[in-house]
Amino acid sequence: MADNETTATSGRTATLSDVARMAGVSIATASKAINGRDDVAPATRQRVLDAAKKISFTPNELARSLINGRTGTVGLLTSDLEGRFVIPILMGAEDAFGAGQVNVFLCDARGDSIREQHHLSALLTRRVDGIIVVGRSTDPRPSLGHEIPVPVVYAYAPSVDPTDVSLTPDNREGGRMAVEHLIACGRSRIAMITGDPEYAAARDRVVGVREALAQAGLSLVGTPMFSEWSEHWGRDASALLLRQYPDIDGIVCGSDQIARGVLDTVRDLGRSVPADVAAVSFDNWEILATNSRPELTSIDANLQQLGRTAATRIFEAIEGTEVTPGVEYVPGRLVIRGSTIARR
Amino acid sequence: MADNETTATSGRTATLSDVARMAGVSIATASKAINGRDDVAPATRQRVLDAAKKISFTPNELARSLINGRTGTVGLLTSDLEGRFVIPILMGAEDAFGAGQVNVFLCDARGDSIREQHHLSALLTRRVDGIIVVGRSTDPRPSLGHEIPVPVVYAYAPSVDPTDVSLTPDNREGGRMAVEHLIACGRSRIAMITGDPEYAAARDRVVGVREALAQAGLSLVGTPMFSEWSEHWGRDASALLLRQYPDIDGIVCGSDQIARGVLDTVRDLGRSVPADVAAVSFDNWEILATNSRPELTSIDANLQQLGRTAATRIFEAIEGTEVTPGVEYVPGRLVIRGSTIARR
DNA sequence: TAGCCTACCGAAAGGCGTTTCGGACATTTC
DNA sequence: GAAATGTCCGAAACGCCTTTCGGTAGGCTA
Helix, strand or coil: CHHHCCCCCCCCCCCHHHHHHHHCCCHHHHHHHHCCCCCCCHHHHHHHHHHHHHCCCCCCHHHHHHHHCCCCEEEEEECCCCCCCHHHHHHHHHHHHCECCEEEEEEECCCCHHHHHHHHHHHHHCCCCEEEEECCCCCCECCCCCCCCCCEEEECCCECCCCCEEEEECHHHHHHHHHHHHHHCCCCCEEEEECCCCCHHHHHHHHHHHHHHHHCCCCCCCCCEECCCCHHHHHHHHHHHHHHCCCCCEEEECCHHHHHHHHHHHHHCCCCCCCCCEEEEECCCHHHHCCCCCCCEEEECCHHHHHHHHHHHHHHHHHCCCCCCEEEEECCEEECCCCCCCCC | CCCCCCCCCCCCCCCHHHHHHHHCCCHHHHHHHHCCCCCCCHHHHHHHHHHHHHCCCCCCHHHHHHHHCCCCEEEEEECCCCCCCHHHHHHHHHHHHCECCEEEEEEECCCCHHHHHHHHHHHHHCCCCEEEEECCCCCCECCCCCCCCCCEEEECCCECCCCCEEEEECHHHHHHHHHHHHHHCCCCCEEEEECCCCCHHHHHHHHHHHHHHHHCCCCCCCCCEECCCCHHHHHHHHHHHHHHCCCCCEEEECCHHHHHHHHHHHHHCCCCCCCCCEEEEECCCHHHHCCCCCCCEEEECCHHHHHHHHHHHHHHHHHCCCCCCEEEEECCEEECCCCCCCCC
């Protein structure tokens, strides 16, 4: 009677030995039966499985991990306060790993390197199989170093160390895409308004813009306007620009925010978008891009793809495949909306 | 010679027995020395600590967890595709747990209950100490049930089951706060434009708005305008409203997006914000609220606080403290900006 | 019938720590 | 000088599972 309490709710969660006892087999056999290994008679296996189901047994991953040295977990170390980049990257990683196969520890370092270090050691102590580091801009960031016993991939912000593995959006190619699209829309008097020149993203996109223009035998109208990533600057800069060069028919905006400011000003000046002036921007931040009038044509950085690739790289490194170090540039994707092509 | 390879880079990460061997003590003593327990002579302890540092030993959390039954991990199960709610909640939780003490598994169910179930069992198999479930709206969501062997707290979206522990923003109180602020700003002809009436958030806020108005001897101008959470609707609804009731001097907007539409229309109609019409909105989504002209006065849902509280509840439940079930309403916070008070 | 294979099962080691408990030795106390 | 007390350390069990390896029983061959 005392020992008859073999039901599910006995003490805490069921263990393998509970199952074994219930099925009248040894622990070893129970393990083999549950894991689908041979050397178990069909009838025995069924008995074990029934018992397992009855007490809703789930194997303890910790013990498993302890044995095979793999935890099936990955750390995502971010400094992206808003989660704007990290969430798509997380989703991409989950996709690549296969949902439920791998779980992700998300740690927010909040731009504080002490906190980052703290989280890093916590992740290592938990024996994650790999680490993805997500920066908050596309500017290169310090490396975590090479003392880390698991593979590390830098996403969004590349590592300054060329021997690390980094993935970052291809801003230069993005600039080219923007211009090529404007040209395809029949524009030729193209200007550029962008954000803080301290940002590599701002500078790289200008480079791409210039390249594409040159390739088409054109050049930028005026100089690229650098200042800050705000609607305010978009408004001010476009006012300046359109006053000085009234014949502008296309504007590349460094971000969706800037583009929204530009749209406001263009409308205030009595011009129409896209009929008179077409605008392309960057980021494709849905909340901004699809709520303006007209909606914004924007270059999406393909972050989910970036996350998938990051996860794949981690995977490869874990499997022992040689991963070539360096920065890999992930191409963006042009999302066409009303700011360049009038809806019918 | 063969066994002299006791340096850090021998095989893989160092284990406790490496430390013990190096310090010339037993594993038990090494453990005690490192964990600061008594029964170790100061000199011995130092020897062990030196050895540990030398080979940069970090205890394997998995083995630890296996012993004491606590993993120091928490699952954050979200359906919030954009990460708009989940990130502040994550940060709040990290704060409450103490950075590095507890790590958070972030799982994105993407609104798919199959995937949610998948993630849930993955979390349980990893023996998380607790689970926070984050919904994507403040509408009640299905319970995960009571079969789960660890404490569960529902954040943002409460559980439909009143015996669960839920935390959700106090939208009703938010509505009151909005109106009280408008009244304090000298407004008395107040209307409301909000989103989809299917959302509890939309309805609850209206209730609060009505209460506060009644308390001041006022009533809503017109009926609350329900439709969708978009700038577009904000524009259309405010145009309708201001045509019908030209003397409106205050508008409560159901979201920042709606408010931005309202701002556009008010300006288009030649009125000024806040001089002629003041506007208060909800969410305090920085990107929207601080980039409009004027900037938006908005009710912040205090999500970080909500995350902290959720973590605290989990903690209490883990510690065995009795947590009273039911829905706890977390008050918002009025953030005053230019849409209600002209900047000097 | 002896010998051998095969199919199935279980004992035990191992992974990495923590904790209990008892032992060895030194020091005090009467 | 014997007993009692203390200090410090180590053997071993434990947590939960996987895996190796040896053993048993039954069936088969010669």
